[in-house]
């Protein structure tokens with residue numbers, strides 16, 4: 001079957017946060033992390049059938065989500081799990097604060113890389129705890145392996161990793177994960193590995209390695225977060241899972257989730273099952289398309305020395321050092337040029353911006369042409 005990712009889907013009337021932000025302005029939205037692609041046909045079909053039922057009470061997936069997750073991670077990552085390890089969730093973001101509150105004692109803290117998807121650091125503030133930030137110098141050393149890991153104190157108990165990394169678009173190699181696993185073992189850390197972008201490794205033949213799959217030890221200290229939201233463009237449907245092999249840890253999390261979070265959205269469950277059970281062909285085609293977009297972006301930015309790109313190998317987000325523009329606020333300056341990227345400051349780097357290339361190629365092309373023209377005009381004097 002062929003899929004048309006070149007279609008320009010009209011999103012102005014789809015309640016889209018991404019598109020509403022710049023409604024009535026000539027600014028191309030390349031920010032928040034959803035793509036502009038229509039979902040896989042099997043998902044659309046499953047949702048239509050479910051919507052036609054017309055009743056939307058609290059959902060009970062009767063273990064279907066766990067079974068589908070087990071089959072998906074076995075096939076995609078060669079990771080064998082027990083469906084009992086799966087805790088269904090209505091989303092991933094709230095879990096960061098919830099884990100700090102339910103797993104850490106009052107004196108204990110978390111550890112996290114920076115730059116990072118902002119909710120990781122916000123969660124420490126929400127939980128009123130300190131957080132140890134480990135610099136991940138993406139522009140100097142995009143391969144995580146070899147970045148130094150600091151000595152910790154007994155207070156630091158929970159390590160957050162974002163694998164593949166947002167905003168860097170980098171998937172951690174097995175060797176890098178091994179280094180993190182040894183670190184976690186040395187300091188006896190619990191590890192929350194957010195692997196929401198795992199199904200979007202862009203290089204053909206490359207397979208995602210879950211942190212928890214490294215060894216029995218890493219499994220027992222891990223909480224792996226997964227969902228179909230990014231790879232299948234379902235972010236508005238509220239459904240995800242945590243995979244927690246350790247019984248005691250899982251029961252603690254299950255209890256906290258039951259008290260504090262809504263149950264997964266019933267349409268989200270239907271869509272996730274259709275994604276994992278019947279949409280792999282679409283996903284492969286989408287990865288191919290995203291790879292083409294990534295290559296176009298890389299080529300285009302090579303001609304703009306004021307912008308330094310971390311070449312992404314996973315996902316549809318690109319992290320760009322814009323300090324060469326010599327603007328106090330590069331994000332704002334780009335908006336003034338008609339380009340709506342994500343500001344780097346909340347991620348930990350005010351001179352960086354994040355560009356979402358999960359759109360049809362003609363839109364990306366238009367955005368890159370706009371970028372070239374703006375830089376040429378503003379910096380012609382150089």
Ligand SMILES: Cc1ncc(COP(=O)(O)O)c(C=O)c1O
Pocket residue numbers: 033090091092093094117162166194196197227229235239240
């Ligand atoms: C790394 C990462 N984790 C979590 C989320 C959000 O997940 P959810 O919508 O399930 O809360 C995102 C969204 O961009 C993300 O990039």
